[in-house]
Structures are given as C-alpha cells and as structure tokens.
Amino acid sequence: xxLALKELKFYKFKYVLVTLILFLLAFLVLFISALAQGLAxxxxxxxxxxxxxxxxxxxxxxxxxxxxxxxxxxxxIEEVTIEGHNIEFSRNTIDATNSNIDIVFTNTDENIAPVAxxxxxxxxxxxxxxxxxxxxxxxxxxxxVKIKDSDTTFEITGxxxxxxxxxxxxxxxTDGGMDRLDSSSIAAVALPEDTNGISEEINNIxxxxxxxxxxIKNAIPSYxxxxxxxxxxxxxxxxxxxIVLSAFFYVITIQxxxxxxILKAIGTKNGELxxxxxxxVILITLVGVVLSIGIMFTLNTVIPVSMxxxxxxxxxxxxxxxxxxxxxLGAILSLVRIVKIDPLDAIGGE
Amino acid sequence: MGLKxxxxxxxxxxxxxxxxxxxxVDIEVKEGELVILKxxxxxxxxxxxxxxxxxLGRSGxxxxxxxxxxxxxxxxxxxxxxxxxxxxIFQSSHLIPYMKVIDQLxxxxxxxxxxxxxxxxxxxxxxKEIGLGHRLKAYPNVxxxxxxxxxxxxxxxxxxxxMILADEPTxxxxxxxxxxxxxxxRDNIKxxxxxxxxxxxDERLFGYADRxxxxxxxxxADEKMDKKExxxx
Numbered sequence: 001x002x003l004a005l006k007e008l009k010f011y012k013f014k015y016v017l018v019t020l021i022l023f024l025l026a027f028l029v030l031f032i033s034a035l036a037q038g039l040a041x042x043x044x045x046x047x048x049x050x051x052x053x054x055x056x057x058x059x060x061x062x063x064x065x066x067x068x069x070x071x072x073x074x075x076x077i078e079e080v081t082i083e084g085h086n087i088e089f090s091r092n093t094i095d096a097t098n099s100n101i102d103i104v105f106t107n108t109d110e111n112i113a114p115v116a117x118x119x120x121x122x123x124x125x126x127x128x129x130x131x132x133x134x135x136x137x138x139x140x141x142x143x144x145v146k147i148k149d150s151d152t153t154f155e156i157t158g159x160x161x162x163x164x165x166x167x168x169x170x171x172x173x174t175d176g177g178m179d180r181l182d183s184s185s186i187a188a189v190a191l192p193e194d195t196n197g198i199s200e201e202i203n204n205i206x207x208x209x210x211x212x213x214x215x216i217k218n219a220i221p222s223y224x225x226x227x228x229x230x231x232x233x234x235x236x237x238x239x240x241x242x243i244v245l246s247a248f249f250y251v252i253t254i255q256x257x258x259x260x261x262i263l264k265a266i267g268t269k270n271g272e273l274x275x276x277x278x279x280x281v282i283l284i285t286l287v288g289v290v291l292s293i294g295i296m297f298t299l300n301t302v303i304p305v306s307m308x309x310x311x312x313x314x315x316x317x318x319x320x321x322x323x324x325x326x327x328x329l330g331a332i333l334s335l336v337r338i339v340k341i342d343p344l345d346a347i348g349g350e
Numbered sequence: 351m352g353l354k355x356x357x358x359x360x361x362x363x364x365x366x367x368x369x370x371x372x373x374x375v376d377i378e379v380k381e382g383e384l385v386i387l388k389x390x391x392x393x394x395x396x397x398x399x400x401x402x403x404x405x406l407g408r409s410g411x412x413x414x415x416x417x418x419x420x421x422x423x424x425x426x427x428x429x430x431x432x433x434x435x436x437x438x439i440f441q442s443s444h445l446i447p448y449m450k451v452i453d454q455l456x457x458x459x460x461x462x463x464x465x466x467x468x469x470x471x472x473x474x475x476x477x478k479e480i481g482l483g484h485r486l487k488a489y490p491n492v493x494x495x496x497x498x499x500x501x502x503x504x505x506x507x508x509x510x511x512x513m514i515l516a517d518e519p520t521x522x523x524x525x526x527x528x529x530x531x532x533x534x535x536r537d538n539i540k541x542x543x544x545x546x547x548x549x550x551x552d553e554r555l556f557g558y559a560d561r562x563x564x565x566x567x568x569x570x571a572d573e574k575m576d577k578k579e580x581x582x583x
Contacts, residue, residue, distance in 0.1 A: 003449075003457065010448030010489070262444040265405060266505070267433020268461055269426070343405050347396075347440050347517065 119158025125176030245330030261346020373568030437506030
C-alpha cells in the first residue's frame with residue numbers, strides 16, 4: 001500500500017494523465033448509458049409504469065399497442081379473465097404554444113396507473129394528467145390543453161415523470177375523458193401474470209393473443225433500433241478502456257522492471273508487488289469514475305427536461321463496478337509480468 | 351559456522367551447447383570475515399554470488415549458512431531468507447526513485463515484520479551512523495553517487511542479515527568514496543559478526559579482505575594466498 005501511494009505521489013504527472021484518460025472514458029460510457037436509458041424511457045416508460053407482465057392484444061398488428069383494438073372481443077375475454085385492467089388508447093394531437101404535440105391518451109384504472117408527481121390524478125371527464133416532459137412546453141397545473149381541429153379541451157390536474165410510449169408523451173384521462181376523444185378503443189387488457197394459465201384460452205379467441213411485457217416493448221420499432229447501437233457503443237467503450245488501461249499499466253510495469261527486480265532480489269514478495277499494482281489500478285479507476293459521476297450529476301441538473309437523459313444510482317453503481325472489473329482485467333498482463341520478472345535481469349549477471 | 355560452499359557446480363544449456371560455468375567451487379567464509387572474490391570477466395563470479403543469494407538455481411553441490419543448507423527450501427521461504435538474513439549490495443545503488451532515503455530502509459524493515467515505529471528508529475540510527483542524518487527526507491535523485499551507495503549499504507544492513515553479498519559495490523565511486531564504503535562494509539561485518547562475500551576487481555581494496563579467492567575456469571584458485579602477498583606482489 002505504502003509503495004503504491006509513494007509511487008503515485010512521486011510520479012504525479014504520469015498518473016494524473018492516466019486518471020484523466022480513464023475519467024474521459026468513464027464519462028463517455030456514463031453519458032452514452034444515460035442517453036440509452038433516457039431513450040429507453042422515452043420508448044417504454046409508459047408500459048413499465050403499469051408494472052404488468054402479460055397483455056392481451058389484437059393479432060396481426062405486429063404486437064403494437066397503438067394498432068391493437070380488442071373492443072369487439074372484450075365479451076369473450078371477460079369470460080376468461082376478471083383480473084385484467086383494460087387499457088384504452090387514443091393517439092391525438094394537441095395545440096401547443098409553439099407547435100403541435102402528439103399525445104397518446106389512455107384511461108387505465110388507478111390500480112395500475114402511475115401516481116401524480118405533481119398535482120393529482122384526473123377525477124372528471126375534462127381533466128388530464130400529463131407527462132412531466134410537457135412542462136418544457138410551458139404547461140402548468142391548471143392550464144388547458146386543446147385537441148387540434150376540435151373543440152375538446154382538458155384542464156391539467158397534474159404531471160408525472162416517465163410516461164412515454166414510442167417517443168410520444170402519454171396523458172391519463174378518466175373513462176369519460178376517453179369518450180370525449182375520437183377513435184378511442186380498448187387496445188389491451190393488462191394482467192399482472194398468467195396465474196391461472198389462461199393464455200391458451202385467450203389464444204383460442206379469434207384475432208386475440210396474449211403476449212409478455214417484453215414482446216410489447218420490443219415491438220416498438222424505435223426502441224430496438226436505438227438501444228442496439230448504443231449498447232454496442234458501450235460494450236466497445238468498455239473493451240477500449242480495458243485495452244487502454246492494459247497498455248498503460250503494462251508499459252509502466254516494463255519501465256520499472258529493473259526496480260521491481262531489485263525489490264524482489266532484496267526479498268520483497270510477489271504478493272506485495274502485485275498488491276501495489278492493484279492498489280494503484282483501483283485508486284486511479286475510483287478517482288476517474290468518481291470524477292466522471294460528479295460531472296454527470298452536475299450535467300444532469302442543467303440538461304433540458306426535453307432531452308432523453310436518465311441518470312440513476314443503479315446505473316452509476318453498475319458502471320463503476322464494470323470499470324473496476326475492466327481495470328482489473330487490464331492490469332492482469334502487468335501482474336503476470338511482475339510475477340515473471342527475474343531479479344537476475346535487474347542486477348545483471350555473467 | 352559461517353558460509354560453506356562445497357563442490358558447487360552450475361551449467362547453462364544442455365547437450366552440445368552445455369556450458370559449465372562452475373565446475374566444483376569450494377569456499378568457506380567464517381563469521382566476521384570479509385572475503386573478496388576476484389576473477390576475469392565471465393569467470394562466473396556473479397553466477398556464484400547469485401546462487402549463494404538464492405536468486406539462481408545450482409546444478410550440484412551444497413551451500414550452507416551457519417549450518418543450514420538453505421538452497422533447497424521452498425521459494426517463499428527463500429524470498430523471506432533473502433529479506434531477513436541476506437543483505438545485497440549491488441554495483442549500482444539501485445535505490446527506488448520514488449522513496450525518500452529513510453523510506454528505502456523502513457520499507458525493508460516493515461517487509462520483514464518490523465513495526466513502522468521501530469523501522470523508523472532503526473533506519474534513522476543507521477543513516478545517522480553513516481553521516482546521512484541530514485538527508486533522511488531526500489529523494490535519491492538529489493544524492494551524490496557516494497551517498498546513494500551508502501544508503502544502499504545501510505538498506506542491506508537494515509534487517510541485521512547474517513550474510514552480506516556485494517557485487518562490485520565501489521565500481522561507480524571515486525577512490526576516496528570507494529575507501530569509505532569499503533571501510534563501512536568491513537567494519538559492519540566485523541562488529542555484527544556477519545559473513546561477507548564481495549566481488550571486486552579493484553586491487554586497492556584487496557587490503558580490506560580477510561581472504562581472497564580467485565575464480566578461474568570454473569574453479570577457485572589462490573584460496574590460500576595471503577592478502578599481504580597479493581598486495582605486495
């Protein structure tokens with residue numbers, strides 16, 4: 001430990017540079033991860049907010065909730081299950097101050113609907129709860145939203161965070177509220193789980209099928225298209241980090257091979273030298289990652305609400321843990337080198 | 351007691367390319383003695399010293415320190431022995447550049463199990479003893495060659511070893527510094543009843559040795575020669 005700290009202190013510049021590179025890599029990984037999470041939230045947060053495992057939807061609509069319409073089959077469905085929550089969907093456009101905004105209206109019952117983060121849930125047919133992102137358009141509780149090309153208006157009673165479907169903000173209204181909208185229909189019946197093994201019976205109903213939560217999410221075209229390249233970038237960044245760290249520590253170890261050989265010759269155990277490298281790797285990684293987390297949190301407070309950017313503790317912990325693992329992997333070459341150093345090479349011989 | 355080397359052999363390579371560097375070396379160094387080992391370049395002096403120091407395996411023969419045949423013990427135990435019972439002094443000081451003078455010694459002491467406090471007290475004593483009391487907090491890059499080598503010598507003495515192995519410790523020093531360093535090594539060996547084996551080509555230093563061995567063609571020669579004979583002939 002002492003050896004590791006003394007070396008870090010003496011060669012400040014060299015190790016500050018390594019830390020800086022690690023910080024930049026960690027920052028990039030965190031930024032892209034937060035972006036990926038933000039984009040994921042924009043696609044599927046509305047579905048996740050329901051916290052349901054199974055959905056009964058129309059067949060032949062590519063598992064898309066917005067295209068699904070099971071209104072006609074509801075009598076047959078209700079004969080099979082009584083535990084489901086009916087989900088009505090209606091895609092509409094509202095007149096906003098600067099532009100028109102598409103909104104997915106839904107009326108899911110309060111048992112599975114999200115809690116209002118600001119204000120309250122709608123109680124009458126002319127009230128509406130909006131996705132928090134719309135506050136970026138200047139909307140506040142008490143304001144009125146107007147459906148485009150129609151006289152229908154709703155008064156905003158509250159906002160809640162992260163209710164989006166396929167990059168479209170969602171809005172909750174009452175059953176009466178849904179009736180005031182054109183083209184509303186029952187898109188799905190949500191079930192907490194297939195507890196009674198009813199999937200076979202449901203699938204036997206014409207033009208209806210039961211699918212899992214994941215199927216619904218993956219059916220959103222933008223979700224997979226966005227997540228795959230971003231996740232690939234994150235994986236590559238981790239690989240690059242491992243290679244960069246590996247190269248740095250290996251070169252540094254080669255540079256001090258002679259010193260390490262002398263230390264071994266005078267009786268320093270391999271374990272002590274291995275510990276030295278590990279302490280340095282862990283310290284440099286932690287400083288780099290903690291710095292990047294600090295910058296990310298600062299950034300999170302200034303980034304506009306409309307930007308798809310989502311930062312949470314579990315993401316931070318995961319990335320920090322992965323970086324430590326990657327740094328450890330990168331240090332393995334150096335550790336092998338240390339163990340193989342022959343003290344005789346350091347002191348010379350005939 | 352002391353160091354006893356019996357019929358020590360060492361070969362490199364096998365078959366047609368086998369080279370026998372040591373063909374049966376016998377050396378004895380008693381406690382409190384400083385023995386100089388000389389010989390032409392390539393005669394196997396450093397190989398011999400490396401085998402005695404447990405850094406290189408031997409092909410045959412026995413090496414014992416105070417009656418203990420230590421070369422066949424496990425690697426971990428041998429490393430521990432190098433730390434606690436053998437003091438190495440190299441041609442160059444080989445100080446660790448990022449450690450202050452006092453830390454060069456305390457690190458070795460702590461590795462051997464000394465408490466930080468005791469290691470510091472002992473290191474200070476040793477460094478003051480050789481006139482480096484004012485350099486305790488200095489890094490090696492500001493020390494002169496002589497100062498560096500004196501620190502290296504005291505590093506070798508830090509754990510009170512039973513044996514000092516020195517490979518041309520004065521090669522990088524001027525005559526005056528070389529004399530100082532030799533006196534320091536010899537006096538410490540005498541006072542601490544250790545065993546000292548030193549490689550050197552510098553004939554001016556032969557006078558400090560109790561006996562002088564010459565390694566030639568894989569054998570030890572001249573072992574009976576008196577040091578006065580060597581100096582005056």
